[in-house]
Amino acid sequence: MNRNEALSVLKNNPEVSVLIIGGGINGIGAFRDLALNGVDVLLVEKGDFCSGASAASSHMAHGGIRYLENGEFCLVREAVRERNRLLQNAPHLVKPLPTTIPIFKHFSGLLNAPLKFFGLLNKPSERGSLVIKLGLMMYDAYTGRKRAVPRHQFLSRKRSLDRWNQLNPQIANTATYYDGAILHPERLALELILDAESENPNAHALNYVSMVGGSDDTIIVRDELTDEAYDVRPKLVINAAGPWIDFANRKLGLSTRFIGGTKGSHLVIKHDGLRNAIGDNEFFFENKDGRIVLIFPLYDCVLIGTSDIRVEHPDEAHCTEEEIDYFLEMTDRVFPGLKLTRENIVFQISGVRPLPHSSAKSTSQISRDHSIEVLGGDWTNLRFPVYSLVGGKWTSYRALAEQVTDKALAHLGLARKKDTHALPIGGGRGYPPDLTEIRRQIESLSAWTGVTRERLKLLFERYGTRAEAIATFMNGGTDFVLRSLPGYSRREVMFLIQHEKICHLDDFVLRRSMLAMLGRLTREMIDELAGIFGNALGWNAEQKEAEVARTLSILADRHGVRL
Numbered sequence: 001m002n003r004n005e006a007l008s009v010l011k012n013n014p015e016v017s018v019l020i021i022g023g024g025i026n027g028i029g030a031f032r033d034l035a036l037n038g039v040d041v042l043l044v045e046k047g048d049f050c051s052g053a054s055a056a057s058s059h060m061a062h063g064g065i066r067y068l069e070n071g072e073f074c075l076v077r078e079a080v081r082e083r084n085r086l087l088q089n090a091p092h093l094v095k096p097l098p099t100t101i102p103i104f105k106h107f108s109g110l111l112n113a114p115l116k117f118f119g120l121l122n123k124p125s126e127r128g129s130l131v132i133k134l135g136l137m138m139y140d141a142y143t144g145r146k147r148a149v150p151r152h153q154f155l156s157r158k159r160s161l162d163r164w165n166q167l168n169p170q171i172a173n174t175a176t177y178y179d180g181a182i183l184h185p186e187r188l189a190l191e192l193i194l195d196a197e198s199e200n201p202n203a204h205a206l207n208y209v210s211m212v213g214g215s216d217d218t219i220i221v222r223d224e225l226t227d228e229a230y231d232v233r234p235k236l237v238i239n240a241a242g243p244w245i246d247f248a249n250r251k252l253g254l255s256t257r258f259i260g261g262t263k264g265s266h267l268v269i270k271h272d273g274l275r276n277a278i279g280d281n282e283f284f285f286e287n288k289d290g291r292i293v294l295i296f297p298l299y300d301c302v303l304i305g306t307s308d309i310r311v312e313h314p315d316e317a318h319c320t321e322e323e324i325d326y327f328l329e330m331t332d333r334v335f336p337g338l339k340l341t342r343e344n345i346v347f348q349i350s351g352v353r354p355l356p357h358s359s360a361k362s363t364s365q366i367s368r369d370h371s372i373e374v375l376g377g378d379w380t381n382l383r384f385p386v387y388s389l390v391g392g393k394w395t396s397y398r399a400l401a402e403q404v405t406d407k408a409l410a411h412l413g414l415a416r417k418k419d420t421h422a423l424p425i426g427g428g429r430g431y432p433p434d435l436t437e438i439r440r441q442i443e444s445l446s447a448w449t450g451v452t453r454e455r456l457k458l459l460f461e462r463y464g465t466r467a468e469a470i471a472t473f474m475n476g477g478t479d480f481v482l483r484s485l486p487g488y489s490r491r492e493v494m495f496l497i498q499h500e501k502i503c504h505l506d507d508f509v510l511r512r513s514m515l516a517m518l519g520r521l522t523r524e525m526i527d528e529l530a531g532i533f534g535n536a537l538g539w540n541a542e543q544k545e546a547e548v549a550r551t552l553s554i555l556a557d558r559h560g561v562r563l
């Protein structure tokens with residue numbers, strides 16, 4: 001069912017069991033689990049899917065080793081388990097990530113955990129080898145007997161410098177442990193939606209539809225593309241608006257203060273020297289003041305982040321000049337010979353973590369755990385309960401979705417029929433166990449679709465086993481590679497337009513592909529893509545122009561990309 005059909009179903013029948021507000025990873029996770037369990041569920045997202053906090057993450061599927069110091073053992077155990085599940089269920093987009101900590105001191109930070117426990121440490125301080133060793137031993141223990149990833153390893157100063165020859169020679173040693181890299185989070189989120197809708201014909205996810213108000217038994221949503229308003233009469237509402245949760249509750253007449261968001265920014269850097277220096281390793285380390293910095297291999301680029309700064313309104317989040325200076329200086333501390341400059345920045349992104357409201361003295365002490373806040377009963381003006389999903393991490397979205405689905409099923413008087421523990425996601429379904437098998441599949445696909453091996457390799461990297469459906473579609477008509485973008489063909493883009501809920505040109509360049517994030521866009525490319533999108537979506541010349549202008553302005557204002 002396409003967007004218009006889903007909206008007309010809603011117009012004719014506003015009754016729905018569950019309405020989810022917000023199409024970030026937490027709303028999407030709940031949507032998939034409810035759909036899988038046969039619930040009629042509607043998700044509305046005011047922008048594109050996965051365009052809020054979920055688009056601004058550090059791309060790590062991780063247990064959060066540093067939360068051990070805050071004593072959050074249950075959180076780390078759950079997140080490590082979920083990291084392992086992501087590696088198993090989405091092997092096309094989540095890959096094991098060796099993570100290296102360059103360590104400058106041996107004994108520093110020994111008192112961090114006890115001081116934090118007694119509330120005597122207001123700001124983090126640098127940790128030395130001994131503290132890191134203890135943390136990594138615990139972290140390994142949580143990985144469990146199945147060992148989804150190898151154990152940590154310490155390397156001496158000499159061996160570290162032999163291996164990473166651009167590393168600061170002042171290091172004492174390095175420690176390497178494993179987490180997961182979510183290479184394209186926006187795609188993973190979209191595939192969860194597509195899986196859910198194909199499983200349940202009464203599950204609909206609509207982007208560019210906002211929740212604008214509600215009272216009694218009705219919620220009003222507005223189609224942002226046409227301005228038309230629709231009534232929804234749910235039995236239950238899940239507020240998954242992330243950092244906007246309190247704003248969304250206010251629209252429903254509920255005065256809450258669940259969220260105390262912190263802003264985090266990242267830069268994407270194109271610098272071959274740095275990319276070669278880190279190899280396939282993420283470098284995860286601390287500034288002298290204990291703030292965490294990561295240097296992460298993202299395809300042929302490097303992602304650098306992140307900050308953790310309290311903000312009042314999530315719409316205000318943008319990457320400041322100060323943050324940029326900080327990231328560039330920090331990289332210099334670990335790789336002093338490489339000298340990054342602003343010229344190397346190809347993309348910037350900022351987002352707000354939907355953390356629980358807290359009076360903690362330092363932002364690093366605010367819990368990264370998640371909770372479900374239930375509002376309902378006599379003191380609201382609503383006839384249905386509202387569950388707000390507070391906090392959480394990309395990594396543990398499935399666990400939070402499971403918890404809220406169990407609660408929702410209980411409210412609806414339904415029993416759970418299926419769970420998502422080992423359920424493959426999108427192109428992770430039937431994903432080959434090794435490179436030999438991938439090559440064999442590409443070979444056989446090439447033979448019967450006529451698509452070249454080189455192109456199929458690209459499709460496999462982007463879409464996992466969904467490459468088969470895309471190659472079949474490409475084979476169904478005349479196809480050619482794009483003039484300005486030879487990595488894509490016209491029919492591949494057409495497939496995405498038809499099957500991946502694209503409404504605006506920026507949905508494609510920012511979220512269905514990595515083109516913007518990896519600094520690959522050109523003005524010519526935007527114009528060529530606008531032509532293809534215009535033909536497919538019926539835009540006239542004026543609309544095409546407006547789409548180009550919209551994309552250019554989002555790229556410039558939010559991502560520092562000027563074309």
Ligand SMILES: Cc1cc2nc3c(=O)[nH]c(=O)nc-3n(C[C@H](O)[C@H](O)[C@H](O)COP(=O)(O)OP(=O)(O)OC[C@H]3O[C@@H](n4cnc5c(N)ncnc54)[C@H](O)[C@@H]3O)c2cc1C
Nearest residue numbers: 022024025026046052053054058060211242264393394395
């Ligand atoms: C800088 C940064 C780095 C991070 N790094 C990591 C990491 O490496 N690993 C990890 O596991 N986690 C990480 N996280 C945490 C993780 O990204 C977030 O916890 C998670 O994405 C939150 O998802 P969400 O669905 O709750 O919120 P969001 O993704 O923000 O989704 C909420 C959605 O609700 C929509 N919405 C708001 N109001 C309305 C309305 N009225 N009607 C309709 N829709 C509405 C918004 O448009 C938004 O898309 C990071 C977060 C940040 C900000």
